[in-house]
Amino acid sequence: MQFLMNLVLVVQLVSALAMIGLVLVQHGKGADMGASFGAGASGTLFGATGSANVLSKSTAICATLFFVCTLALAGFSSARTQGGSGSSVLDAPAAAASAVQVPASAAVSGAAAVPGALPAQTAASQP
Numbered sequence: 001m002q003f004l005m006n007l008v009l010v011v012q013l014v015s016a017l018a019m020i021g022l023v024l025v026q027h028g029k030g031a032d033m034g035a036s037f038g039a040g041a042s043g044t045l046f047g048a049t050g051s052a053n054v055l056s057k058s059t060a061i062c063a064t065l066f067f068v069c070t071l072a073l074a075g076f077s078s079a080r081t082q083g084g085s086g087s088s089v090l091d092a093p094a095a096a097a098s099a100v101q102v103p104a105s106a107a108v109s110g111a112a113a114v115p116g117a118l119p120a121q122t123a124a125s126q127p
Contacts, residue, residue, distance in 0.1 A: 005076045012069035019062035026055050 001076070001080075005073065008069050008072045008076070012066060012073065015062045015065040015069065019059060019066060022055055022059040022062060026059070
């Protein structure tokens with residue numbers, strides 16, 4: 001299980017780096033839009049760009065692979081914590097709070113006192 005999780009993590013990192021590189025290499029739409037306002041090189045301002053080229057298709061494949069790996073890692077993490085081999089970060093404060101013991105001198109009328117709170121009034125002391 002650990003080998004598979006490491007393999008998915010490596011595939012995710014490689015796809016993320018490839019996607020970053022592919023996005024940086026691609027030609028932006030902003031350059032064509034600027035050319036249409038005077039240079040006349042572009043026929044349409046916001047028209048169809050035609051079929052997707054190899055760079056945009058490979059970027060889409062890398063993005064899909066990245067999201068699939070992300071979902072797989074989330075599933076592995078969830079299965080590991082439910083299996084009992086790991087514990088949630090949110091369980092630690094609850095376990096630490098339940099381990100706190102209240103001294104007997106702090107107990108008021110049989111109930112545990114809240115630290116920093118005023119002592120509870122008894123029924124006899126109320127008017």
